[in-house]
Amino acid sequence: MEQRPEFFELNIVKTIAADILNETEQLGEMPVLTIEAGRSEKHYWADLWRYRELFYFLAWRDLLVRYKQTVVGVAWSLIRPILSVVMLTVIFGIVGKMPSGGVPYALLVFCGMLPWQFFSTALSESGNSLVTNSNLISKVYFPRLIVPASSVVTSFVDFLVSAAFLVVLLVWYQFMPPLNIVFLPLFILLAFAASLGAGIWIAALMVEYRDFRIIVPFVVQFGVLATPVAYLSSNISKNLGDNWRMLYSLNPMVGVIDGFRWAILGGEHKIFWPGLLLSILVTAILLLSGIWYFRRTEKSFADVI
Amino acid sequence: MSGTVIKVENLSKRYVIGSKRNPQDGLRHQIEAAIRNPLRWLTSKKSAEGADSKEFWALRDVSFEIKRGEVVGIIGSNGAGKSTMLKILSRITEPTSGRIGLQGRVASLLEVGTGFHAELTGRENIFLNGAILGMSKVEIKRKFDEIVAFSEIEKFLDTPVKRYSSGMYVRLAFAVAAHLEPEILIVDEVLAVGDAQFQKKCLGKMQEVSQGGRTVLFVSHNMQAILALCSTAIWLEGGKLLEKGDAKSIADKYNIKAAAENNYSDVPVINKKRTGSGAGRFVDVKVQSIDQHGKLKQHFETGCSWQVDLEILCHANFQDANVAVTVNDTNGYRLVDVNTALKGEFLSLKENQKSKVRFLMENVRLKPGKYVIELWLGRGGVEEIDFVKDVAVIEVFEDMDAIKHTETFPGVYQCGFTHQFIK
Numbered sequence: 256m257e258q259r260p261e262f263f264e265l266n267i268v269k270t271i272a273a274d275i276l277n278e279t280e281q282l283g284e285m286p287v288l289t290i291e292a293g294r295s296e297k298h299y300w301a302d303l304w305r306y307r308e309l310f311y312f313l314a315w316r317d318l319l320v321r322y323k324q325t326v327v328g329v330a331w332s333l334i335r336p337i338l339s340v341v342m343l344t345v346i347f348g349i350v351g352k353m354p355s356g357g358v359p360y361a362l363l364v365f366c367g368m369l370p371w372q373f374f375s376t377a378l379s380e381s382g383n384s385l386v387t388n389s390n391l392i393s394k395v396y397f398p399r400l401i402v403p404a405s406s407v408v409t410s411f412v413d414f415l416v417s418a419a420f421l422v423v424l425l426v427w428y429q430f431m432p433p434l435n436i437v438f439l440p441l442f443i444l445l446a447f448a449a450s451l452g453a454g455i456w457i458a459a460l461m462v463e464y465r466d467f468r469i470i471v472p473f474v475v476q477f478g479v480l481a482t483p484v485a486y487l488s489s490n491i492s493k494n495l496g497d498n499w500r501m502l503y504s505l506n507p508m509v510g511v512i513d514g515f516r517w518a519i520l521g522g523e524h525k526i527f528w529p530g531l532l533l534s535i536l537v538t539a540i541l542l543l544s545g546i547w548y549f550r551r552t553e554k555s556f557a558d559v560i
Numbered sequence: 561m562s563g564t565v566i567k568v569e570n571l572s573k574r575y576v577i578g579s580k581r582n583p584q585d586g587l588r589h590q591i592e593a594a595i596r597n598p599l600r601w602l603t604s605k606k607s608a609e610g611a612d613s614k615e616f617w618a619l620r621d622v623s624f625e626i627k628r629g630e631v632v633g634i635i636g637s638n639g640a641g642k643s644t645m646l647k648i649l650s651r652i653t654e655p656t657s658g659r660i661g662l663q664g665r666v667a668s669l670l671e672v673g674t675g676f677h678a679e680l681t682g683r684e685n686i687f688l689n690g691a692i693l694g695m696s697k698v699e700i701k702r703k704f705d706e707i708v709a710f711s712e713i714e715k716f717l718d719t720p721v722k723r724y725s726s727g728m729y730v731r732l733a734f735a736v737a738a739h740l741e742p743e744i745l746i747v748d749e750v751l752a753v754g755d756a757q758f759q760k761k762c763l764g765k766m767q768e769v770s771q772g773g774r775t776v777l778f779v780s781h782n783m784q785a786i787l788a789l790c791s792t793a794i795w796l797e798g799g800k801l802l803e804k805g806d807a808k809s810i811a812d813k814y815n816i817k818a819a820a821e822n823n824y825s826d827v828p829v830i831n832k833k834r835t836g837s838g839a840g841r842f843v844d845v846k847v848q849s850i851d852q853h854g855k856l857k858q859h860f861e862t863g864c865s866w867q868v869d870l871e872i873l874c875h876a877n878f879q880d881a882n883v884a885v886t887v888n889d890t891n892g893y894r895l896v897d898v899n900t901a902l903k904g905e906f907l908s909l910k911e912n913q914k915s916k917v918r919f920l921m922e923n924v925r926l927k928p929g930k931y932v933i934e935l936w937l938g939r940g941g942v943e944e945i946d947f948v949k950d951v952a953v954i955e956v957f958e959d960m961d962a963i964k965h966t967e968t969f970p971g972v973y974q975c976g977f978t979h980q981f982i983k
Contacts, residue, residue, distance in 0.1 A: 287661055287662070287663050288661070288662045288663070288666075289659060289660065289661055289662075290648065290649075290651060290654075290655065290659065290660040290661075290662065291655070291658075291659040291660070292654055292655050292656055292657055292658075293654075306694070308691055308696055308697055309691055309692065312687065312688055312691040312692070316677060316680065316684075316688055319679075319680060319684065320677055320679045320680065323679045323680070323720070390671075390674065390675070391674060391675055391692060392652075393652065394652070394670045394671045394674045395650075395652070395668070395670075395674050395675070395692055395693065396650050396651040396652055396666075396668070397692070397694070464590075554653070554654040555653075555654070557647065557652045557653040558575065558653055
């Protein structure tokens with residue numbers, strides 16, 4: 256029968272979810288599945304692996320549907336970040352003359368915009384994903400975790416398209432990224448984990464409390480300002496002091512964006528290590544608690560949705 | 561016991577109904593509770609009983625066992641708990657108490673076209689729907705041609721599904737589902753959609769599946785389909801298991817019970833709306849089913865005789881009135897007419913006189929379905945004395961002893977016939 260799934264954050268999962276991993280017993284030639292009230296699904300993680308193709312299919316469906324009947328097609332993934340960058344560059348860079356740490360302001364903003372758009376799109380889409388797919392939730396069985404996770408995957412595809420544009424920008428400004436860039440995938444992974452954690456939380460909460468449909472856009476709007484998309488987080492240290500910077504770093508995207516800037520732009524952009532560690536910790540807590548809450552409420556989704 | 565693939569023990573499912581939600585569960589209160597006493601909030605379960613919420617037990621203490629290869633029909637009136645039980649067996653919702661043991665891969669078809677997206681083409685939807693139902697990409701690719709052939713939409717494979725007619729949509733959806741290969745297949749009333757030809761095709765495919773040795777659970781209101789496919793039946797009513805056993809005998813009992821509930825309208829004739837001069841009034845009517853030996857039957861079957869007993873009270877003298885009983889279909893179209901004038905007999909009554917009339921409609925070969933009785937008293941073309949529509953609704957069932965093939969073909973009248981194949 257199937258092996259244990261290689262969940263992508265296996266190390267972190269193992270430390271906390273030890274009792275869940277005691278589950279999979281396969282008896283005889285065919286496993287006997289027992290359904291009982293309150294019994295945590297012993298086969299859940301094995302099921303996630305068995306249904307792994309559904310991650311791909313749901314993301315594929317969302318992308319296909321988005322671009323059907325549009326003329327511009329895939330280019331929509333590019334237009335949004337490009338427009339935001341242009342707007343922010345004009346307002347803050349040219350008119351406001353914000354300090355940009357020795358690189359063209361547009362590059363600074365784009366390095367911040369790239370992960371932020373990934374996070375904010377993932378948050379709103381996966382938050383809504385369960386409610387949007389309510390017809391599936393009430394009629395078919397599959398591990399429900401797949402639904403918000405595939406929304407994050409869809410946003411990730413958009414991210415990759417925008418990242419291609421980043422390469423164009425770098426060439427335009429004739430800017431050579433430092434060696435730090437090899438660490439970029441780690442920060443991408445951190446962004447993915449933060450998006451997944453927040454997305455799962457919102458998705459589970461949205462089923463029961465539709466208030467979140469209004470709360471999430473507000474958080475995203477607020478988040479653009481509370482995250483160093485348009486400015487340098489080192490400004491926070493300079494103007495308000497290190498303590499405030501620690502508080503500021505509770506926002507997991509702060510660590511991500513700082514990391515992106517360090518990896519792509521180098522030079523003056525340094526990593527604030529305490530802040531980064533805090534961001535990683537917050538992300539881990541977000542993700543694991545998100546999975547816990549989701550699993551706890553999952554059984555009643557079909558009844559409530 | 562070996563060979564048992566589904567074992568249900570004391571299964572119960574409770575829902576909390578009513579739109580007035582418990583105020584303790586609102587978001588604001590949850591946040592307040594979490595802040596006030598975090599540990600307790602983490603371990604608490606949501607309170608299910610609020611001041612105004614009501615409990616509804618969709619299933620109560622249901623237990624049964626199903627062996628490998630059995631094809632079981634599940635019947636019951638609307639709201640009996642059939643779909644809830646299927647949902648629990650499919651792991652879509654959790655039971656409130658009790659347990660189920662399942663051995664083998666389960667695939668359920670609770671709705672036709674789950675996951676279909678209107679913007680995608682037929683081809684794309686086959687993959688999407690197949691994946692949602694649990695098939696792997698490789699499996700879908702392998703069966704792709706079979707699925708397309710079964711659905712008969714080769715020409716339209718690359719047009720968006722929103723352009724399909726409802727028949728094409730349903731054919732495609734069923735074609736995908738029909739090619740699942742689970743050990744246990746659960747099907748919920750999906751045959752209710754589609755035209756007669758499609759239903760025949762679906763039944764045929766399901767017969768194929770059951771002959772392949774798979775276990776099938778099949779919910780339907782269509783007794784013909786149940787009898788065609790299933791050897792065993794489970795009867796659910798009000799959330800409880802009434803009976804489990806041989807499909808034919810349970811179907812008969814179910815029909816009789818349904819007939820008993822459906823057969824007379826609630827309002828007695830005397831209180832019904834009527835037209836006519838009112839010189840005479842129908843005050844009582846009784847319609848009963850008589851079999852070929854002259855004995856009273858419990859329910860109406862094609863070919864039985866109908867005995868109609870009428871009582872007429874005269875309010876003002878009338879002469880030479882014709883008494884008529886008609887049988888209409890549910891659309892009001894007249895199918896059968898019997899009246900005393902056909903035999904040259906007429907009724908004359910004086911004020912306050914009563915008369916009883918008994919009609920025996922012989923060998924009424926109406927096909928299974930619902931029929932409406934109307935009564936008429938008057939002089940044809942001259943005077944209408946009393947005319948009552950919707951006197952009673954009679955449900956006719958198939959005569960199980962007379963037919964060899966359990967499929968009802970459309971039509972009103974089941975003619976008696978003989979045939980020969982002439983070489």
